[in-house]
Amino acid sequence: MSLAGKVAAITGSNSGIGLGIAETLAGLGAKVALNSFTDREEDHALAERLAREHGTEAIYVQADMSKGEECRAFVTRTAEHFGRLDILVNNAGIQHVAGIEEFPVEKWDAIIAINLSSAFHTTAAALPVMRKGGWGRIVNIASAHGLTASPFKSAYVSAKHGMVGLTKVAALETAEEPITCNAICPGYVLTPLVEAQIPDTMRKYGMDRETVIREVILERQPSKQFATIEQIGGIAAFLCSAAADQITGTTLSVDGGWTAL
Numbered sequence: 001m002s003l004a005g006k007v008a009a010i011t012g013s014n015s016g017i018g019l020g021i022a023e024t025l026a027g028l029g030a031k032v033a034l035n036s037f038t039d040r041e042e043d044h045a046l047a048e049r050l051a052r053e054h055g056t057e058a059i060y061v062q063a064d065m066s067k068g069e070e071c072r073a074f075v076t077r078t079a080e081h082f083g084r085l086d087i088l089v090n091n092a093g094i095q096h097v098a099g100i101e102e103f104p105v106e107k108w109d110a111i112i113a114i115n116l117s118s119a120f121h122t123t124a125a126a127l128p129v130m131r132k133g134g135w136g137r138i139v140n141i142a143s144a145h146g147l148t149a150s151p152f153k154s155a156y157v158s159a160k161h162g163m164v165g166l167t168k169v170a171a172l173e174t175a176e177e178p179i180t181c182n183a184i185c186p187g188y189v190l191t192p193l194v195e196a197q198i199p200d201t202m203r204k205y206g207m208d209r210e211t212v213i214r215e216v217i218l219e220r221q222p223s224k225q226f227a228t229i230e231q232i233g234g235i236a237a238f239l240c241s242a243a244a245d246q247i248t249g250t251t252l253s254v255d256g257g258w259t260a261l
């Protein structure tokens with residue numbers, strides 16, 4: 001499979017799953033636009049490395065996905081730079097854990113903005129460009145928490161359920177066109193975000209690393225294994241392949257059986 005000639009914009013892609021998807025798509029020949037809210041030398045260096053390693057083109061576009069105008073500008077700037085936009089991956093996301101009564105309002109607002117509203121803005125900006133190009137793939141990174149809930153994650157669970165709803169609406173609005181919109185719903189993936197929680201949890205429960213991973217982090221993941229960044233990248237690539245032309249408006253769980261429980 002080749003994505004040569006295609007252009008992909010991936011929100012929140014200077015680390016973790018977003019970067020992994022960018023690596024996979026670049027590896028298949030797509031030109032990619034990386035993004036985060038920072039504007040550091042290392043962010044731009046990341047795009048240079050990706051282009052060099054995969055023999056493609058890559059740019060880094062600083063844009064804060066908590067701000068609607070910047071979400072739209074990310075899409076517009078990518079399309080202007082490369083002259084087209086074919087693939088949009090809505091991946092940027094943050095988490096905060098607290099009971100509803102104590103949940104800080106500013107954290108609620110930030111999670112809804114970054115994890116959900118950003119996808120509305122980028123999709124609105126991307127659809128006219130995809131229609132003009134005659135082809136489009138929108139891949140939303142939701143979560144097992146887009147299909148099921150956990151206590152203390154009210155904003156995250158609400159945003160991810162919203163993301164699944166937005167996915168269905170975008171799919172229906174483009175159903176007769178060569179554009180699809182789907183959501184990937186990962187269980188736990190061992191990204192730097194999750195890795196950072198392990199030492200604290202080891203201290204809190206007095207457990208070793210293996211026990212924390214198995215008994216605490218992967219408690220609800222029946223396979224007792226993390227999904228990998230590479231697997232999520234592979235599924236994003238599959239959704240961009242011809243085999244997935246008739247897959248639209250649905251969710252693909254990558255959760256080791258979590259949502260089968």
Ligand code: NAD
Nearest residue numbers: 012013014015016017036037064065092093143188189191
């Ligand atoms: P991560 O922290 O490595 O990646 C999050 C990305 O979002 C980073 O690149 C970060 O810079 C970016 N980001 C954060 N705030 C932003 C903002 N305001 N504007 C632009 N970019 C911003 O974490 P990850 O685990 O790779 O998460 C990526 C996505 O996958 C998230 O949407 C997350 O909810 C989802 N997800 C992760 C897991 C998991 O177990 N790691 C499971 C299910 C879903």
